[in-house]
Amino acid sequence: MTLSTMPTQAQTTKMRSGVVVKPGVFQLESRDLPTEAPEGWALIDICAVGICGTDYHIFAGKHPFLNYPRTIGHELSGRIAKAVDGWQQGELVVINPYVSCGKCRACRKGKPNCCERIEVLGVHREGGMCARVAVPVTNLYRATGLTELQAAMVEFLAIGAHAVSRAGDLQGERVLVTGAGPIGLGTALFARLQGAEVHLLDLSEARLEQARKKFAFDKCHKAGDPVLSGSLSDGFDVIFDATGSARAIEAGFPLLAHGSRYVLVSVVKDEIRFDDPEFHKREAQIIGSRNATARDFETVMHAIREGLIDTDALCSLEIPFGTVAERFEELANNRDTLIKAVVTI
Structure with a gap:
């Protein structure tokens, strides 16, 4: 216009x-x-x-x-x-x-x-x-x-940038982003910029293939991937949920490493249930992430201007x-x- x-x-x-x-x-x-x-x-x-x-x-x-x-x-x-x-x-x-x-x-x-x-x-x-x-x-x-x-496109990326800021220092952390839609991809991109080893989990092979081809995410998993109970069985330092599914959120709790953080980016109507002894022995944290701040918007605009996104x-x-x-x-x-x-x- x-x-x-x-x-x-x-x-x-x-x-x-x-x-x-x-x-x-x-x-x-x-x-x-x-x-x-x-x-x-x-x-x-x-x-x-x-x-x-x-x-x-x-x-x-x-x-x-x-x-x-x-x-x-x-x-x-x-x-x-x-x-x-x-x-x-x-x-x-x-x-x-x-x-x-x-x-x-x-x-x-x-x-x-x-x-x-x-x-x-x-x-x-x-x-x-x-x-x-x-x-x-x-x-x-x-x-x-x-x-x-x-x-x-700044606002939806700011959601991911805010979620990453809520998680704290990600340098060298093993991170799982559940849900490879736009919010999940934004979260994954900013987690990678913070130095994390980023894994993606989704039910859709089409979404995971886009993440591989367009954004070079090579650690992509479908639900039930045996590697999650094999070489990755000690869990993830940080999990970001961007699915909008209560069942997916619940399925993420067993994937938490000891001393980990679980950042809930998506909003769901349903109740979320988890096994407290399993959660408690990990001394895990549940962190809500809602919307974004002016600082997150500026972070995204800077990243776009610099060609990082x-x-x-x-x-x-x-x-x-x-x-x-x-x-x-x-x-x-x-x-x-x-x-x-x-x-x-």
């Missing part, structure tokens, strides 16, 4: 929005185009939107924190629609979609990513799969040196906004061969 094509109130007062009306139903609907923003907020004309596992979970009716209907979209790049608070019209930005209250205990401790009253775009409040959104200026990061597509390999598909409704179910059903689909507005 260029300055000359940015919508203005004179041109239109309506916009199309990508809405999950109810589980299994996604469509483009007409909504009012925002023309004013509250103090401290900015209007952003959206350029690109990544579709992620959260969106597919919403479509499938599996997200625990959502009411329907909902405009989805939280992996966002855009341009400043109106100059505000030091931001110039047309500047390309990455949007942090986690709107925090700034007042709760977590926010006061510098952890807005797990704010008690957090509102995530596309989950708790209307998202950015539309022409324009309003967001707090504190949730904007200059996308200097990034393309519009790359800027839309291959965004071309991560982006499987670019989709024009006008065709996304007719293709959404197909995308949801083909996640084994699709890493990241990005919708261009």
Whole structure:
């Protein structure tokens, strides 16, 4: 989107929005185009939107924190629609979609990513799969040196970067990432950058093959791989779960080494059960990882600028906004061969 094509109130007062009306139903609907923003907020004309596992979970009716209907979209790049608070019209930005209250205990401790009253775009409040959104200026990061597509891919990579930061020092650690989808791959990439020996575990051979060919992960395992009870039977120093499956999380506990950490990146509705004596004798830690911080966003943008992350390999598909409704179910059903689909507005 260029300055000359940015919508203005004179041109239109309506916009199309990508809405999950109810589980299994996604469509483009007409909504009012925002023309004013509250103090401290900015209007952003959206350029690109990544579709992620959260969106597919919403479509499938599996997200625990959502009411329907909902405009989805939280992996966002855009341009400043109106100059505000030091931001110039047309500047390309990455949007942090986690709107925090700034007042709760977590926010006061510098952890807005797990704010008690957090509102995530596309989950708790209307998202950015539309022409324009309003967001707090504190949730904007200059996308200097990034393309519009790359800027839309920062958020999902920041999830992985945050999970890696939660695990502590990974230099020389044997790490297992369970779930080789986009979040798992992002986690694996940043764990490798931190000096870890990274293994991937997934049920899908197609996903593991992509990890091998596109990202040179040579330690890939399918569930039940005999090596896990053979040469790797002493376990992993850190396990990251990015499956969204309670059963997969439970299956990870026996793979923990003594003195290990288990980082739960995915969110599941179900209860998680484990054998306490086995867990306790390992003196293992369970660590939750939620969303990402400004520091994680900066970490990702730096990695992209330095060529440490291959965004071309991560982006499987670019989709024009006008065709996304007719293709959404197909995308949801083909996640084994699709890493990241990005919708261009």
